[in-house]
Amino acid sequence: MTRSGGTLGGMPGRKTAETAGNRPATISDVARLAGVSVGTVSKALNGRGSLRAETRHRVLSAAEQLGFQPNKAAVALNSGRTYTVGMITTDTIGRFSIPLMMGAEDALGAGEMSVFLCDARDDPIREQYYLRTLLSRRVDGIIVTGRRTQARPPIGTGLPIPVVYAFISSTDKGDCSVVPDEAGGAAKAIDHLLAVGRRRIAHITGPEHHHSATVRAAAAADRLAEAGLGLAGPPLFGEWSENWGRQAAKIVLSGDNEIDAIFCGSDQIARGVADAVRASGRRIPEDVALVGFDNWDVMALGSQPPLTSVDMDLEKLGRTAAELLLAAIGGRPSPGRHTNPCRLVIRGSTAS
Amino acid sequence: MTRSGGTLGGMPGRKTAETAGNRPATISDVARLAGVSVGTVSKALNGRGSLRAETRHRVLSAAEQLGFQPNKAAVALNSGRTYTVGMITTDTIGRFSIPLMMGAEDALGAGEMSVFLCDARDDPIREQYYLRTLLSRRVDGIIVTGRRTQARPPIGTGLPIPVVYAFISSTDKGDCSVVPDEAGGAAKAIDHLLAVGRRRIAHITGPEHHHSATVRAAAAADRLAEAGLGLAGPPLFGEWSENWGRQAAKIVLSGDNEIDAIFCGSDQIARGVADAVRASGRRIPEDVALVGFDNWDVMALGSQPPLTSVDMDLEKLGRTAAELLLAAIGGRPSPGRHTNPCRLVIRGSTAS
DNA sequence: GTGAGGACGGAAACCGTTTTCCTAATTTTC
DNA sequence: GAAAATTAGGAAAACGGTTTCCGTCCTCAC
Structure with missing residues (x-):
């Protein structure tokens, strides 16, 4: 039988x-x-x-x-298409890369594409090694991601396959990049604080040499200016850590003018700020409202009260990058910088 | 020219x-x-x-x-080797998968292997879809990872290529699995607390139906029993969240017998516990010493004081899995369950 | 001057598919 | 009932490499 x-x-x-x-x-x-x-x-x-x-x-x-x-190798050989793409994370795979990768992988998987994972660990040598490997494997396209939104030199020029940059962007204006609208996100945060009646808003954020920190700070200031206001003091640049949040909050709270809200450059900073605000005897959100950035669940939800935060929608961004790549592979490239809006997620730290 | x-x-x-x-x-x-x-x-x-x-x-x-x-496809076609492996994360790519993946990817990259990333999202359909895809791509081997250490049914039987399970393990004893020695890690935590003079140790951890929670709790109790002691009260099972840590700590601290240490099933729980301990007016570590689990940097370092924590060394584990896979591909399989020791990282929450 | 042997490099088979011819058989048409 | 059209399925080329098998030329020994 x-x-x-x-x-x-x-x-x-x-x-x-x-x-x-x-x-x-x-x-x-x-x-x-x-x-x-x-x-x-x-x-x-x-x-x-x-x-x-x-x-x-x-x-x-x-x-x-x-x-x-x-056997896909045989199919690839005579179709010229491998139905694979490479995903290079220029710096270490981390909190930002993951949702990006997941979004991209999901969108690509639906198109029957498989994804090669390459972790370049901030090492240009590794990056070029991976690029060569991917080209040798005849991937149909490449997605380049990274932890920083700052523009970076293209990973290669005159490549025979399309490349899409996600989160980070390429300094070459002709390259296709998908980036979050961080400035828009910061504006939304400020708008929300204004809407709940706050007027004396401080800003605590990461290092001044970090693109995201300066962009968000500038956008926040601009938005307040449009409303005829200004930041309560210059932005406090420091680190992306809770510790810095605690330190900076102490500085802000000991100042002459009572502030009624703090917009933070990251959720980690916001958590530290929350600790310090509480330690100073002030209540959140009654006395001081708090907005974070990243909407990192463990930080935003672990905080007390939970943090209102700006979400860059990285999974969507990864998905978009994948879709643009698929289009480019299909002969319909979309050169240039594409920005993806941020969402404001409102929680207890600003609820009135 | x-x-x-x-x-x-x-x-x-x-x-x-x-x-x-x-x-x-x-x-x-x-x-x-x-x-x-x-x-x-x-x-x-x-x-x-x-x-x-x-x-x-x-x-x-x-x-x-x-x-x-x-062209690697052509090479693959007549060598029969593709120099690729598949990495399937059974549940969503997350905090645990990342270091695993990075370790594995690093070890494989050195062997000129490329890695296909497959995110099965806890969906058996997706999992089988990916398995078929990988087989069709003629990967040389597969690494299966997941968020839980609990044994799971093999991803397939009679497969033509070797499979190594990392972090999770297979219910088939003949399959090759690499898992952290969670019990050993819990024992190290208890040993350390005993060494710094603590005798009344409580345990707060995740859900009782979660393998890691029960294993760690049992190991902690066993270790104390060996020392002629016992846990101060039964283990408190709940969730893997800060909130649960706060709640549970209140329960523990309101008990009759003053405890002098809390061993937590995760760093997130430990953070919540730390908040509650401080709120009760007790000092860490003077009055209550605290040990977490996972050594998740943002949690362990963001806490005040920084948390002593058990590190499962996931990157090493991923690397080991990759090495075992390479060996199996090379015809030298290592069937069975391989355990990897945990490290105890001592920080301020237990420093005497 | 002849045969043996080594060095060099070309021809062709092969890996596993897809696709393009092409032939043979069947059906349709008048 | 013969010519034309259609259908079914086989043979072979092509994809881009690697490897095996030979043939040619050169050198050396006798």
């Missing part, structure tokens, strides 16, 4: 004619079993040519019985 | 004969330029056969000039 196990759509792990150690079935195996030529098998499997229904069915069930899966 | 740009080891982005949109050079192009046959080019590039130094050099410089990179 012949086993009929191994449906095409079924569990590949199911024991079929192909057992451990056996080499995977090839199209020739299927052809032999079905009693037809390999060309016919290919046609049956791909719905090309004209075949009798009976023949097609015989091939299909032979393929099923052997658990046949076409 | 002929451009000589494009060293083999140089920047692939450099403008060479191959410019944007041009198809990558093939071995035939190199052969034509060097005035030899393709077979000779292959020999020159791979150091096979016997060639005159002059010929070899001519080929090499032709390859260099064209920026030739062998």
Whole structure:
């Protein structure tokens, strides 16, 4: 009695004619079993040519019985398409890369694309090594991501395949980049604070040499200026840490003019600020409202009260990057800088 | 004047004969330029056969000039090896997967292997889809990771390629799994608390149905029993959240018997506990010493004082998994469960 | 001067698919 | 009932490498 196990759509792990150690079935195996030529098998499997229904069915069930899966390397060889893309994270895979990667991977997976993961760890040598590897693997395209939104030199010029930068952007204006609208996000934060009646707003953020810190600070100041106001004191630049948040909050709170809100450059900073505000005997949000940035769940939700925060929607951004890459691979490139709006997530730290 | 740009080891982005949109050079192009046959080019590039130094050099410089990179699909086709592995994260890519992935990717990259990233999102359908895809791509092996250390059914049986489970393990004892020694880590935490003179130790941790929670709790109790002591009250099972840490700490602190240390099932819980302990007027570590688990930097370092914590050394674990996979691919499998020791990282929350 | 042997490099098979012909058989048309 | 049109499926080329097998030329020994 012949086993009929191994449906095409079924569990590949199911024991079929192909057992451990056996080499995977090839199209020739299927052809032999079905009693037809390999060309016919290919046609049956791909719905090309004209075949009798009976023949097609015989091939299909032979393929099923052997658990046949076409060798993608062979397909790639004569189609010129590998249906793979490379994802290079220029710096270490971290909190920002993950949602980006997930979004991108999801969008690509739907297009039957597989993703090569490359972690360049901030090392230009590794980066170029990976680039060479990816080119050698004939990926159909590359997504470059990184922790900083600052523009960076293109990963290569005159490459034979499209490249999309996500989160980071390329200094070459002709390259396709997808970046969050950090300035818009900061503006939304300020708008919200104004809407809940705050007027004396301080800003505590990361290092001044960090692109995100300066962009967000400038946008916040601009927005207040448009409302006929100004930041309560110059922005406090420091580090992206809770510790800095605590320190800076102490400085702000000991100042002459009572502030009624603090816009923070990150959720980590906001947490530190929250600690210091509470320690000073002030209540959040009654006395001081607090807005963070990143909407990092463990920080925003672990804080007491939970933090209102600006969400850069990184997963969407990754998805968009993937879609632009797919379009470019399909011959419809979208050069230039594409910005993705931020969302403001309102929670207890500003709820009135 | 002929451009000589494009060293083999140089920047692939450099403008060479191959410019944007041009198809990558093939071995035939190199052969034509060097005035030899393709077979000779292959020999020159791979150091096979016997060639005159002059010929070899001519080929090499032709390859260099064209920026030739062998098409890996073609190589895969006749070597049977793709030099790729698949990495399936059964649940969403998160805090635990990342260091694992990074360690594995690093170890594999050194072996010239590329990694396919597959995020199964806790969906068995997606998981099987990815498995099929990977098999179709003829990866040389697969690493399966996940957020939970609990054993899971094998991803497939009778697969033609080796599989290594990292962090999670397979219920099939014959499968190769690499897991952290959570019990050992918990024991180290208890040993340390005992060493700094604590005797009344409580335990607050995650949900009782979570494997890690029960294993760590049991190991802590066992270790105390060995020392002729016991936990100060039964372990408090709840959630892996700061909020639960705060709640549980209040319960513990309001008990009859004064405790002098709390061992927490995670750093997040420990942070919540720290808040509650401080709020109760007790000092850390003088009155209550605190040990967390995971050594998650933002939590452990953001806490005040910084948390002593058990580090599962996930990057090492990922690296080990990759090495075992490489060995298995090379025909030297290491079936069974391999445990990796945890490290205790001592910080202010227990410093005497 | 002849035969043996080594050095060099070309021709061709092969890996697993897809696709383009092309032939043979069947059906349609008048 | 013969010519034309259609259908079914096979043979072979192509994709881009690697490897095996030979043939040619040169050198050396006798």
